[in-house]
Amino acid sequence: MTGGVDRPGREGRSLRLGRLAVIGVGLIGGSLARALRAAGCVERITGIGRSAENLRTAERLGIIDDWSHDVAAVEGADTIVVAVPMGAYDQVFSALELHARSDAVITDVGSTKQHALDTAARYLTAPGRFVAGHPIAGTEDSGAAASFVGLFRGATVVLTPGAAVEQEAVRRVEAMWRVVGASPCFMDAAEHDRLMAAVSHLPHLAAFAIVNAVTAEGRAPEMLRFAAGGFRDFTRIASSSPTMWRDIALTNREALVAQIDALQAQLTGMRQAVVEGDGARLAALFQCAKRVRDDWLHRSDS
Ligand code: NAP
Numbered sequence: 538m539t540g541g542v543d544r545p546g547r548e549g550r551s552l553r554l555g556r557l558a559v560i561g562v563g564l565i566g567g568s569l570a571r572a573l574r575a576a577g578c579v580e581r582i583t584g585i586g587r588s589a590e591n592l593r594t595a596e597r598l599g600i601i602d603d604w605s606h607d608v609a610a611v612e613g614a615d616t617i618v619v620a621v622p623m624g625a626y627d628q629v630f631s632a633l634e635l636h637a638r639s640d641a642v643i644t645d646v647g648s649t650k651q652h653a654l655d656t657a658a659r660y661l662t663a664p665g666r667f668v669a670g671h672p673i674a675g676t677e678d679s680g681a682a683a684s685f686v687g688l689f690r691g692a693t694v695v696l697t698p699g700a701a702v703e704q705e706a707v708r709r710v711e712a713m714w715r716v717v718g719a720s721p722c723f724m725d726a727a728e729h730d731r732l733m734a735a736v737s738h739l740p741h742l743a744a745f746a747i748v749n750a751v752t753a754e755g756r757a758p759e760m761l762r763f764a765a766g767g768f769r770d771f772t773r774i775a776s777s778s779p780t781m782w783r784d785i786a787l788t789n790r791e792a793l794v795a796q797i798d799a800l801q802a803q804l805t806g807m808r809q810a811v812v813e814g815d816g817a818r819l820a821a822l823f824q825c826a827k828r829v830r831d832d833w834l835h836r837s838d839s
Pocket of ligand 1: 565647676678
């Protein structure tokens, strides 16, 4: 599904996003640019980022029409998508305040929403034009070359607009996600962050921790020769971008720490059952988890 130029389609002809600027043409920004172009609802796409190599790749793949290292290149854009790691938000939003047109709609795809809203409020004199969003879709790969046109088809996108948001901006961003095949829903930013700490951020931390724990003796290649499908499945997300996950952890500290505590409590309970040889307790803990996961899979398949 990756590579190649995505052909313009008809679906988005009634939606006019005008000139689009994507700051951060990686997996998410690149996939959104591809899908919006394929839907035929953008005139021209400008990519903004740091590495010329990534931006050249994006241009060669037809994801963007032109590019710049400077956020000032958003000046002509009607719609601006911020798709950089959370740690770059201060730098990007302070530049947007200087260079974005006052009638441009700004949205983002970042994984922690209170930080996005707080940063927009800190820098933008018109925060009502900013509609915060988070597509619940992705892979463990990064960069423009990893992007693909169908990433958001069937995905849920959580929108967490702030209190001062302009309804016309919300409608544009909602329509943007619908046109790429996603289903937008609305949520309070703090609630989003608590939820994501549990179902996304903690699992990533756990995957990183498991790999480190198992390989702590410095015999990683030797030990991993014996790792099979279970280890591979469980640790797939430990191949995700370390920078991105560092930033997510640091911009959702309170909720994530609560989830780390919950995991530690689980592990402590399991450790105690193992130490005491309490098979009944262990089986009950495993059975409880199996029931919840099986029910979830059953419901998401039907
Ligand atoms: P990615 O593939 O690494 O893309 C991020 C892009 O941002 C890169 O192309 C990078 O290019 C650029 N960038 C980094 N710092 C920048 C800066 N200071 N100024 C301008 N550009 C900068 O990461 P991604 O997976 O697309 O993630 C992007 C955002 O989406 C993150 O906020 C993440 O939390 C969120 N998100 C990710 C997923 C997922 O599963 N991956 C899912 C939902 C949401 P250069 O390094 O060349 O500048």
